[in-house]
Amino acid sequence: MENNKRVSLVYSGSKHFSESAEALNNMFNVVAVADNVLLEDHLNKMSLFSTPDVIMIEADDEELVFSLVEKIKSNPLTSGLIIILIGDRQDLKLKLRAIKAKVHDLYVHPYEVDVLNERLNFLIKFKLIKPNIEQLSVIKKRNEYHVPYPKRIFDMIASGAVLLVLSPILLLVAILIKLDSKGPVIYKSKRVGTGYRIFDFYKFRSMKVGADAELKNLSNLNQYADDGSGSNAFVKIKNDPRVTKLGNFLRNSSLDEIPQLFNVIKGDMSLVGNRPLPLYEAEMLTSNEWSLRFLGPSGLTGLWQISKRGKSEMSDTERKQLDNFYAKNYSVWFDLNIMLRTVPALFQKEKV
Incomplete structure (x- = not known):
């Protein structure tokens, strides 16, 4: 199993983190925040060089979660980050919303951390693209300014x-x-x-x-x-x-x-x-x-x-x-x- 210790991961939520904290900390550089409000504040302060590779979010408040996911994906800095949602139970509605929002994966608690690690290995190797300033310059922004x-x-x-x-x-x-x-x-x-x-x-x-x-x-x-x-x-x-x-x-x-x-x-x-x-x-x-x-x-x-x-x-x-x-x-x-x-x-x- 590939060592992911160099990968930075931000975990949002307090309900299930303690059960997998040790395993996650052994595999990744983890920053834990208590809720999604603090997660948004944390991401707001990130620069090009400090943005995390992976974001894990406990999906206890679906509306807030998917609103935050939309913000993450609409920002050129964070649009290529890996987003993993953690649900409390098997829920078809949540799964369909996650697919529509194009998050990378949805895990239901309790989940196997080793399985998650293997999945992140794949995503990091084939899907993770961090932008640099030259790439940002050609991204079409939703609110791009045009001189009147x-x-x-x-x-x-x-x-x-x-x-x-x-x-x-x-x-x-x-x-x-x-x-x-x-x-x-x-x-x-x-x-x-x-x-x-x-x-x-x-x-x-x-x-x-x-x-x-x-x-x-x-x-x-x-x-x-x-x-x-x-x-x-x-x-x-x-x-x-x-x-x-x-x-x-x-x-x-x-x-x-x-x-x-x-x-x-x-x-x-x-x-x-x-x-x-x-x-x-x-x-x-x-x-x-x-x-x-x-x-x-x-x-x-x-x-x-x-x-x-x-x-x-x-x-x-x-x-x-x-x-x-x-x-x-x-x-x-x-x-x-x-x-x-x-x-x-x-x-x-x-x-x-």
Whole structure:
């Protein structure tokens, strides 16, 4: 029998767990929660890297159970997880509902743990598919955001006009970057926007070449305070040693952001929305609780920029809450208000 100790399993329910707890703990890495309300809360806090492989649910409250199963299957992060239901008795109605809900199996208590282990061996080997951020980007979301035509038209006209007016400044900045340090004028990186769609994100280069490879060695300088989660989703480095002399001026004046107007014209993002994130940040925000930010527009400026940009006391959770708030409450008037308040926020004092 294959050793499944590496497999993580979340068990929801307290009625029957004690009878099989020892056997399950010997075979799997088990996390037990008392009921399905706590199970939903537990799953909401999971990231791409901490999502369990298997979920076992005691089906004592059918309506709550199948409502939760539907939520699990509709979320791209958890849709491929193995779901096992535990019933109290042979029940044809429960079995038919389980088949319709497409759970992987239904066991009736008392069940043989060894039989369950063999079944999970098969399911894990042939059916378990955990998504990565690239797979999430092509999954069609039920509530995927589409830019309304008036907003899209405004984005194109406003971005084109600003680029035309600023074209002499763009040329001057490009020349200064070439004179200041070796490397390309435009820094291009992969970012994750609306619906986890990945696109090429443009900025004027403000760092030395090879800066991305040095990021892992600078975690102690991250401006986002530890919120108790054990890891921070967002990364913003204080007094970043990778930044060039000219780069500090470009960042503090936000001139490095101007090429993103081309992203707006291309339709990658809007003028106002939640900031598109690097892949390593987006992978930490794929739980039910935080994936909401990706169901609203992504943008060049947004609620975060006008609220607490550059403030070192901002926590990881505070920024995620700002993003979620915008995704749920954005409107034309909200966007206009954010744009008007963006200008004074462009010039920041802290070097982040």
